[in-house]
Amino acid sequence: MPYTDEVLARVCRHVDEVQTALGRQILVENPSTYLNYAESLMPEPAFLEAMAKQTGCGLLLDVNNIYVSCFNSGKNAEDYLEQFPHHYIGEIHLAGYAEDITSEGTLLIDNHGGPVQPPVWDLFHRLIEKTGHHPTLIEWDANIPDWDTLYAEVVKARQVMADAFQASGLEKAG
Amino acid sequence: MTHQNAFFEALMTADMTPPDGLIGHSDGVSVGQRFNVYRNNVFHNLIEALQAAFPLIEKTLGAPGFQILAKDFIKAHLPSHPVLYRNGQALPDFLSDYAPLAHLGYLPDLARLELAISEVCDAPDHTPYPAQNLTGLTETDINELSLELAPSVRILGSPWPIYMLWAFLTDKGDAPDMKPQEVMVFRHEFSPIIRLLPPGGYAFLEAVKGGEPLGEAMTIAEASDAALSAETVQTIFNDVMQYALVKSVTMKGK
Structure with missing residues (x-):
C-alpha cells in the first residue's frame, strides 16, 4: 500500500468495520515488504501509529518483518524500531527468513521456514530492553522441525527476554 | 484503475510488467524480480491448498503435471471463498473441459x-x-x-x-x-x-x-x-x- 492520507482513511474504515463486527479490538501487524510505493508520504511506523490512534486498534510487531522489509528496502532496522509506536504493541512475532540470492542481488523472504536469525534476535533484545515484556510467538510453519528444535527457539526467546530485563533494569511488565 | 486493481491484475498474470509507481532499492534487484516474490507467494499458497484438497489427482498426474493444472485452474477461478479447500469446488467441471487431460476421462x-x-x-x-x-x-x-x-x-x-x-x-x-x-x-x-x-x-x-x-x-x-x-x-x-x-x-x- 502507498502510505498516504487517502489510504490511511480507507484502512481505518476497514479496521473499524472489523472491530465493530467482532465487538472487540484487533491487532494489526507490520508487513514484510519487497517493494514500496514511490508516492508514500509517511514512513510505515508513522502510518501504523496514525491507524492505531484513529481506530483504537493495537499493533502486532513482527520483528522478523522489520528486518526483512528494512533489508529489502535499504533502510536501517534499528531506526524503524526506534520510530515504532511501542505503547500500542499487543503481541510480538519472531520468525526465520530465507535469502533469495540471484544474479541481480539478494532479497530476504519471510518464509517461516527456519530458526530466528541473529540480527532478529538482536532487534528483539533491543525491543524488550526498551518496552518490557509482551506475549511473544515463534512462527515456524513451513519445513516444521522436530519438537526439540522448535522448543529450543522458545527457550532462546525466554533467555533473550531475561537478559534484556536485566540489561534494562525494568520490572517485568504486563 | 486503482492501485489495488492494477497490482492484482499484474499479480495474477505471469510475465506481466508490474504496475507503475513501485520502487525497490539501489541494490540492483529489479522491481520485476521483487514483484515476483508477491506473485510466487500467492500462487504457492493457492497451489498448496489445492494439493491438500486433491492429493489423488496429484498422485495421478505427478507433481509437475499437477502444478501446471493448478496454475491454469487458479487463473481461471480466482479464490472466492475464505475456506481454502472450497476454492477447488470448480475443479471437477474445469477438468471436464480441460483439453490437455481429456484422455483421462475419470x-x-x-x-x-x-x-x-x-x-x-x-x-x-x-x-x-x-x-x-x-x-x-x-x-x-x-x-x-x-x-x-x-x-x-x-x-x-x-x-x-x-x-x-x-x-x-x-x-x-x-x-x-x-x-x-x-x-x-x-x-x-x-x-x-x-x-x-x-x-x-x-x-x-x-x-x-x-x-x-x-x-x-x-x-x-x-x-x-x-x-x-x-x-x-x-x-x-x-x-x-x-x-x-x-x-x-x-x-x-x-
Missing part, C-alpha cells in the same frame, strides 16, 4: 470424490437417532419411515470405477476394472469413510435423502435400477446403523 469424478471427502470432514456433527427406537416395527411401519441422514452423508455416482480408483490410489486395492461405480462418503468421528454402494444403492439413497419414505424410495430405486434388491437395501442399512448415520426419523402422515 479425473473429474475423482476430483468430485476428493471434494466430497473434504466436505464430509467439514460437515457439522449430529446427535444420532437412538437405534433401539426402531426395534419391533412391522415391515409396513418401516416402509413408512422417512430418515434424515447425518449432515456429512454424500453420494456420488460415476460411469467410472470411482471406488476402485480411490482404493488403488490409496494403496487399498488392485488396478480398477472399467465399470461404473457408486459410493457413499461420510464422516465417522474424525475420519472420512468411503463405501462402495451395491447396484441401485445410489438411486435408493438419493430418494431417502430427498425425504421419501423407505417404501417409496425402494420403488423409485427399483424403477431406475433393476438390480436393486432387498439385500442392497439391507447392506446400506447395515452401514447406516453401524455408523449411526440417522439424525431423525418421521413416520408418514405424522
Whole structure:
C-alpha cells in the first residue's frame, strides 16, 4: 500500500468495520515488504501509529518483518524500531527468513521456514530492553522441525527476554 | 484503475510488467524480480491448498503435471471463498473441459470424490437417532419411515470405477476394472469413510435423502435400477446403523 492520507482513511474504515463486527479490538501487524510505493508520504511506523490512534486498534510487531522489509528496502532496522509506536504493541512475532540470492542481488523472504536469525534476535533484545515484556510467538510453519528444535527457539526467546530485563533494569511488565 | 486493481491484475498474470509507481532499492534487484516474490507467494499458497484438497489427482498426474493444472485452474477461478479447500469446488467441471487431460476421462469424478471427502470432514456433527427406537416395527411401519441422514452423508455416482480408483490410489486395492461405480462418503468421528454402494444403492439413497419414505424410495430405486434388491437395501442399512448415520426419523402422515 502507498502510505498516504487517502489510504490511511480507507484502512481505518476497514479496521473499524472489523472491530465493530467482532465487538472487540484487533491487532494489526507490520508487513514484510519487497517493494514500496514511490508516492508514500509517511514512513510505515508513522502510518501504523496514525491507524492505531484513529481506530483504537493495537499493533502486532513482527520483528522478523522489520528486518526483512528494512533489508529489502535499504533502510536501517534499528531506526524503524526506534520510530515504532511501542505503547500500542499487543503481541510480538519472531520468525526465520530465507535469502533469495540471484544474479541481480539478494532479497530476504519471510518464509517461516527456519530458526530466528541473529540480527532478529538482536532487534528483539533491543525491543524488550526498551518496552518490557509482551506475549511473544515463534512462527515456524513451513519445513516444521522436530519438537526439540522448535522448543529450543522458545527457550532462546525466554533467555533473550531475561537478559534484556536485566540489561534494562525494568520490572517485568504486563 | 486503482492501485489495488492494477497490482492484482499484474499479480495474477505471469510475465506481466508490474504496475507503475513501485520502487525497490539501489541494490540492483529489479522491481520485476521483487514483484515476483508477491506473485510466487500467492500462487504457492493457492497451489498448496489445492494439493491438500486433491492429493489423488496429484498422485495421478505427478507433481509437475499437477502444478501446471493448478496454475491454469487458479487463473481461471480466482479464490472466492475464505475456506481454502472450497476454492477447488470448480475443479471437477474445469477438468471436464480441460483439453490437455481429456484422455483421462475419470479425473473429474475423482476430483468430485476428493471434494466430497473434504466436505464430509467439514460437515457439522449430529446427535444420532437412538437405534433401539426402531426395534419391533412391522415391515409396513418401516416402509413408512422417512430418515434424515447425518449432515456429512454424500453420494456420488460415476460411469467410472470411482471406488476402485480411490482404493488403488490409496494403496487399498488392485488396478480398477472399467465399470461404473457408486459410493457413499461420510464422516465417522474424525475420519472420512468411503463405501462402495451395491447396484441401485445410489438411486435408493438419493430418494431417502430427498425425504421419501423407505417404501417409496425402494420403488423409485427399483424403477431406475433393476438390480436393486432387498439385500442392497439391507447392506446400506447395515452401514447406516453401524455408523449411526440417522439424525431423525418421521413416520408418514405424522
